[in-house]
Amino acid sequence: MVRERRASGLTALARIGFSDLGAADAAIAELAELVAVERETLLADAVRAADPDEALGGLLRIARRAPEHAAGVLSDARGRLVAWRLLGASRGLGDFYLRRPASFAAVPALGDRLPSAEELRRELLDAVGAGDGFASDADETAWVALRVAYREQLARIAAYDLLSRDPVSAVKDVAAALADAAGAALEASLAVARARVVRGVPGAGLFPRAEVEQTLLSVIGMGKAGARELNYVSDVDVIFVGGVAGGAGIEESRALEIAHRLAVQTMRGISETEVEPPLWEVDPNLRPEGKQGALVRSLASHLAYYDRWAHTWEFQALLKARPLAGDAALGEAYVSGTQPKVWESAGRENFVDSVQRMRERVTDNIPAVDVPFQLKLGPGGIRDVEFTVQLIQLVHGVSDASIRVRGTLDAIDALVAEGYIGRQDAAAFARDYRVLRLLEHRLQLAGLSRTHLMPRDEDGVRVLARASGLADTASGLVEQWEAVKREVRDIHVRLFYRPLLSAVAALPEEQRSLTADEAHARLAATGFRDPGGALRHIRALTTGLSRKATIQRHLMPVMLRWFADGVDPDQGLLSYRRISERLGESPWFLRMLRDSSGAAEGLTKLLSGSRYIGDLMEWIPESVAWLDSVEQQRPRTGAVLQAEARAIQDRHGDLEEAMAAVRALRRREMLRTAMGAVLGAITIEELGSALTTITEVTIQATLRAVRREVVPPEDDSLDFAIIGMGRFGGAELGFGSDADVLYVYRPEQVEPSRAHELASRIVAEVRRVSEDMRLPLDLDAELRPEGRSGPLVRSLDAYAEYYRRWSLSWEAQALLRARGIAGSSKLIADFMALADEIRYPAALDLAATREIKRIKARVENERMPQRIDRTRHLKLGPGGLSDVEWLVQLLQLEHGRSDAALRTTSTLDGLEAARAAGLVADGDAQLLAESWRLAARLRSANTLASGKTSDLLPTERRALDGIGRILEYPAHSATEVEEDWLRTARRARRVFDRLFYGEA
Structure with missing residues (x-):
């Protein structure tokens, strides 16, 4: 029993x-x-x-x-x-x-009601015996009494919260009470601070009571404390303002000194370790100049700073400023003086970047493993709601004072009342925000610790579900949270972008349509530099009753958000309009963008991030279809391209028609490779190989078409070949690279003068018909014997005679990257045998070595453009492509005859062979390879982003950010891109100087 x-x-x-x-x-x-x-x-x-x-x-x-x-x-x-x-x-x-x-x-x-702000203030001041602004005790016991009293009031708030029949609805009142409790704690701590500085407690200073009474100190609450939407445990952001009581005899400098001591002691009373644990962190780092600035300033000093030196983000931080403790009149004067500046800041040129940086600043150091559990900073989290509401306020609050409110929920109500957002969206957004904040409250209440991470174990989620009352089971809570996240992201789009359509297309909307000026301001706020032009493009895409216009209206809000997240939203939207117009009524295009999981976002990323791709896609709009398949974004093999090129030759007997088809093939495959590079479908090594293959196939097809046109049947025994040189020979082409070549022929049974004439005509025609105004292909023959002074084409015998009798060291060096590309395979083999004799000598004498080093130094000085920062030149600058290539080539000249592994046209393969042979230390080889790869990637990314070829790393921040995005840096990484290159190149140059010039 x-x-x-x-x-x-x-x-x-x-x-x-x-x-x-x-x-x-x-x-x-x-x-x-x-x-x-x-x-x-x-x-x-x-x-x-x-x-x-x-x-x-x-x-x-x-x-x-x-x-x-x-x-x-x-x-x-x-x-x-x-x-x-x-x-x-x-x-x-x-x-x-x-x-x-x-x-x-x-x-x-406990738990029958929430304490009022006045009750909280009275209870905490009584706890420290403060009836006249000074605590009765000045030692640590006063701080302990304050903290105990605060936690008793915290329990009172928590009991009300936990016993509430509708805790979701109670979130706003609970958060306000927590902010009031924080203000009361600061008020009480300030009373203790006054007692400490009067009594001369060690570390607090010693000042006469009369001077302390004449000193004004106001504690301004920022962020959630200022907005009365505080968490259970959160840093309380504050700014301290000091001053002198009216008519007082104390000098301002003396008052500010006292105010500084008071501020320090006030923070210690809240945050310093004592017998009773600290309450929370008091964070004064939003003050002018941050940690480097004075802790306490006068009101005049604050206003002067904001007028002359403040960054835009500092004004956004002031949006929620509110007097929290201390002298109320001084605090109100501070708010009155700074608030107009908040709304003026939205018109600044760098408004968008600064708001985004403020939003992202707190997320930069979040570990990737935490992102899926982030209640606050993750996708669809608390920060998404707050950022969306705040940005709409800042955009429209410039001219509408009625929406200038601090709290997020109050702001949503104000935006509804003034017609900026619809009631249905606002109701859902507000409820989602309350749900997220409720979960945040319960997580922090559990351990009275600052956290925004959902539990990772089922037991933890189950307890959270019971604590919040949102679900009975762990799986039920997770399901509800996922639904909230999805809805928050969707509402963000509806609130910020969809109203733009009502402004430009006169669409029926439940909410008020934005005026043209409001739509203009909203686009400007998201990063469009030409809002008027953007509005015209949106109007052109969405106006009308056709199915195409209807689908565009559904797509446009989310695509506008993705364009705005890109580097150049204006260019992206313009290219999108042109592509849409080129595709006309093609049924697959809009259907794919609407239904494919990533096609629309991929398209906006490409068009707003790469002018190179945008320009090509306008001419090849059907390429949009590739976005629906990762496989179609990968380069096609050389065998496939060769088969297509030969089919072109079979199909087109006319030279011009054949070359038009060859140029189209090249453009298409260059675009495919560019898309793969930007979307991360291929690596830098695959990129160099793919671009080389495309160029080889193009030259081979061109040579076949030209030879058929130029060489008559009776002279068909003429051998002709094209040799790749430089990065083309090394199969290391990047976007914007020239194709370095040599032209060689052998008469065979053709009379020599006739053979030379035919070879010259072949070269002339190859150069002519390969020209492409849309996507230039520069066949550069400057590495031929005698350089620009020498003939464009020579016979194999002429090459042999020249190289054996008159060639210079740089010409032998150039041959290190020679590789057969097109034409007679027998002639190519014979030319490569000749090249091997020259480029892999039995020994490299001292004079030749000195000459190579002298030429390298001369190239750096003479070919470097004037009046540029040499460190930014990716090819010729210190640590650039040229440094690594010349070092590898010197080692090949010296040791290629004895080490077969060094006989390669690839820079990286040659560097690896030198490392394996012990010619370059492992660490040195790694530094050189890193610099070469980064320079190659930056060079290609620069071409993709700008649509122009340049060897210079740009200085303009937006251009650097664009390059960084293509290389998969986070947004706004211009400085990181720049620093990564300068650091990497600097290390590589030190290695180069030591190994090439023998410098210590």
Whole structure:
């Protein structure tokens, strides 16, 4: 029978929600005995605890330490209810009551209502004995009394929150009470600070009471504290303003010195470690000049700073500023003086970047593993709601004072009242925000610690579900949270972008249509530099009753957001309009953008991030279809391209027609490769190989078409070949690279003068028909013998005679990258045998070595453009492509005859061979390879972003950011891109100088 009763009791505990049934059974028995309350009575309200095990453990620990206080609470029906709810949701409060069991006695009176701001202020000031602005005590006991009193009031707020029938609706009032409690704590701590500086407590200074009374100090609340939407445990951002009471005889400099001491002591009272733990961090770093600036400034000094030196983000930070503690009149004067500047700042040129940086500043250091659990900063989180609402306020608040409110929920109400957002969207957004904040509150209340991460284990999520009242199970809560995140992201689009359509297309909307000026301002706020032009493009795309216009209206809001996230939204939208017009009524185009999971976003990324791609896509609009398949974004193989090129030759007997088809093939494949590079479908090594293959196939097809046109059947025995040189020979082309070549022929049975004539005509025609105004292909023959002074084409015998009799060291060096590209395979083999004799000499004499080093130095000085920063030249600058290539080539000249692995046209393969042979140390080889790869990537990314070829790393921040985006840096990484290159190149140059010139 006893066993049956015990089993029945354990089953009842399981139904309540206890996990460790045996321990819970023993603990409840001990607790019942300690407080003299029946077991069943004690357990009646346990089912309402978020974590019954935690609550029971906390109650038992308190009862063991102070049975009389525990008995007083648990013998009271209201006391039991509040105790189970408080300790089941907050082990932090359980620990507090264990430290301060006398405070536990007040639990039965908690939870019926929230304390007012005045009550909170009075309770905390009374705790430190402050009736006239000075605390009665100046030692650490005053701080302890303050913290105990604050936590008692925190428990009062938490009890109301946890007992609320609708905790979602209660979020706004609870957050306001928490902000009021923070203000009261600062007020009380300031009273203690005044007592400390008057009594000369060590570290506080010593000032006459009369001077302290004449000193004004106002504590301005920023962020959530200023907006009265604070969390349970959050940094409280503040700004300190000092001054002198009217008519006082104390000088301002003296008052500011005292105010500084008061501010320091006020923060210590809240945050410094004492017997009673700190409350939260007081953060004054939003002040002018941040950590480097004065902690306390006068009002005039603050206003002068904001007028002359402040960054735009600093004005946005002032949006929620509110006097929190200290002198109220001085605080109101500060707010009155700064608020107009907040709304003027929205018209600044760098408004968008600064707001985005302010938004992203707090997310930069979030580990990637935490992002899926981020309640605040992750996609669809609290920050998304706040940023959206704040940005709409800043855009339209310039001319509409009615929406200049601090709180997020109050702002949503104001935006609805003035017609900036629809009621349905606003209601959903506000509820989602409350749900997210409720979860945040419960997470922080649990341990009285600052956190925004959802639990990663099922038990933790289950406790959170019970604590919030949002779901009965862990899976139910996760499902609801995921739904909220999706809706927040969707509403962001609807609130900010969709109203633009009503402004330009006269679409029926439940909400008020934006005026042209408002739409203009909204586009400008998201980053469009030509809002008028953007509006015209939107109008052209969405106006009308056709199915195409209807689908565009559905697509445009989200695409506008993606364009705005890009580097050049204006260029992206313009290119999108042109592509849409080129495709006309093509049914697949808009259907794919609407239905494909990533096509529309990929298209906006390409068009707003790469002018090179945008220009080509306008001519090849059908390429948009490739966005629906990653495989179609990868380069096609050389065999596939060769087959297509030969089919062109079979199809087109006319030279001009054949070359038009070849140029189209090249443009298409260059575009495909560019898209793959920007969307991350190919690596830098694959990029160089793909671009080389495309160029090879193009030249081969061109040569076949030209030879058929130029060489008559009777002279068909003429051998002709094209040799790749430089990066083309090394299969290391980038976007914008020239194709360095040599032209060689062999008469065979053709009369020599006739052979030379035909070879010259072939070269002339190849150069002519390969020209492409849309996508230039520069066949550069400057690496031929005698350079620009030498003939464009020579016979194999002429090359042999020249190289053996007159060639210079640089010409032997140039041959290191020679590789057959097109034409007679037998002639190519013979030319490569000749090249091997020259480029891999039995020995490289000292004079030749000196000559190579001299030429390298001369190239750096003479070919470097004037009046540029040499460190930014990716090819010829220190640590650039040229440094690595010349070093590898010198080693090949010196050791290529004896080491077959060095006989490669690839720079990186040659560097690896040199490392394997012990000619370059492992660490040195790594630094050189990193610099070469980064220079190559930056060079190609620059061409893709700008549509222009340049060897210079740009200085303009937007251009650098565009390059960074293509290379998969985060947004706004211009400085990081620049610093990465300069650091990498600097290290590589040190290695180059040591190995090439022999410098220590």
